[in-house]
Amino acid sequence: MTRVLVVTAVAAERDAVCAVAGSCAAVTLPGGQELRRAAGLPVALDVLAAGVGPAAAAAGTATALTAAALAGQPYDLVVSAGIGGGFSPGPGSGAPLGSVVVADAIVAADLGAETPDGFVPVTELGFGTVAHRPDPALVRTVAAAAGAAAGTVVTVSTVTGSAARAAELAERHPGVLAEAMEGFGVAEAAAAHGVPVLEIRAVSNAVGPRDRAAWRIGDALTALTGAFRTLPEALTAPAGPAPEPPPRSASLTRGDSHVPRRAP
Numbered sequence: 001m002t003r004v005l006v007v008t009a010v011a012a013e014r015d016a017v018c019a020v021a022g023s024c025a026a027v028t029l030p031g032g033q034e035l036r037r038a039a040g041l042p043v044a045l046d047v048l049a050a051g052v053g054p055a056a057a058a059a060g061t062a063t064a065l066t067a068a069a070l071a072g073q074p075y076d077l078v079v080s081a082g083i084g085g086g087f088s089p090g091p092g093s094g095a096p097l098g099s100v101v102v103a104d105a106i107v108a109a110d111l112g113a114e115t116p117d118g119f120v121p122v123t124e125l126g127f128g129t130v131a132h133r134p135d136p137a138l139v140r141t142v143a144a145a146a147g148a149a150a151g152t153v154v155t156v157s158t159v160t161g162s163a164a165r166a167a168e169l170a171e172r173h174p175g176v177l178a179e180a181m182e183g184f185g186v187a188e189a190a191a192a193h194g195v196p197v198l199e200i201r202a203v204s205n206a207v208g209p210r211d212r213a214a215w216r217i218g219d220a221l222t223a224l225t226g227a228f229r230t231l232p233e234a235l236t237a238p239a240g241p242a243p244e245p246p247p248r249s250a251s252l253t254r255g256d257s258h259v260p261r262r263a264p
């Protein structure tokens with residue numbers, strides 16, 4: 001059976017994912033974090049609330065992946081999941097409140113250096129990675145099943161709080177649909193273990209001027225549950241034909257990690 005690790009930031013997101021299962025039993029990981037193991041699904045689904053931000057997400061993901069590998073039950077797929085901010089470049093476009101986004105690129109938007117000429121990603125300084133690209137066929141299948149849009153999801157350590165910053169991110173990342181705080185950390189840990197990764201976000205708020213009262217967290221959590229109801233079947237259905245990939249901007253392809261394996 002396909003084994004899937006889902007990593008959320010907070011317990012409310014974990015519980016929204018667990019809601020697809022009849023029951024979710026607690027399993028304690030080395031170090032004390034608690035994993036929830038969903039029962040009664042056609043895939044084995046473990047859900048971990050690892051904390052807010054890319055560092056907590058990477059640490060929790062790596063711990064769960066290592067524990068599973070040492071137990072002789074490695075995961076086939078890791079999914080970063082939760083609520084997120086949606087970009088709306090114009091009426092009828094982007095990711096509106098309550099919609100779901102599946103990342104076709106998981107991009108670290110603030111991993112780099114400020115220079116007099118603006119932001120420079122670490123890859124242009126000669127280091128590391130700023131983007132992971134999930135398997136396009138898997139993204140297509142999962143997004144179609146969930147009724148989700150596929151596009152770039154950026155990972156930030158600081159939630160965007162102004163229209164100027166939202167516009168800057170949208171300009172630097174053409175095709176960006178959503179912003180969250182964990183995807184890149186989860187993807188780094190998954191890549192270190194050679195396991196494919198996905199990111200699924202339900203939009204709770206618009207990216208832009210901070211207005212916490214306008215966040216629709218309940219609606220987003222409901223949408224997240226809806227997306228995960230479709231995931232087991234999407235992961236067990238045969239893959240469809242692959243269309244020609246669209247051209248990508250240079251900033252996204254530099255330092256990419258490709259994850260070609262399809263979850264079995």
Ligand SMILES: O=C(O)c1cccc(C(=O)CC[C@H]2O[C@@H](n3cnc4c(=O)[nH]cnc43)[C@H](O)[C@@H]2O)c1
Nearest residue numbers: 009010012052083084085159160179180181182217
């Ligand atoms: O207060 C609650 O009930 C509650 C329930 C579920 C989740 C939360 C969070 O605050 C989760 C924080 C989490 O959400 C992501 N997020 C959401 N919107 C944005 C955004 O505009 N920019 C960046 N991240 C966003 C993020 O991944 C956080 O970890 C509260």
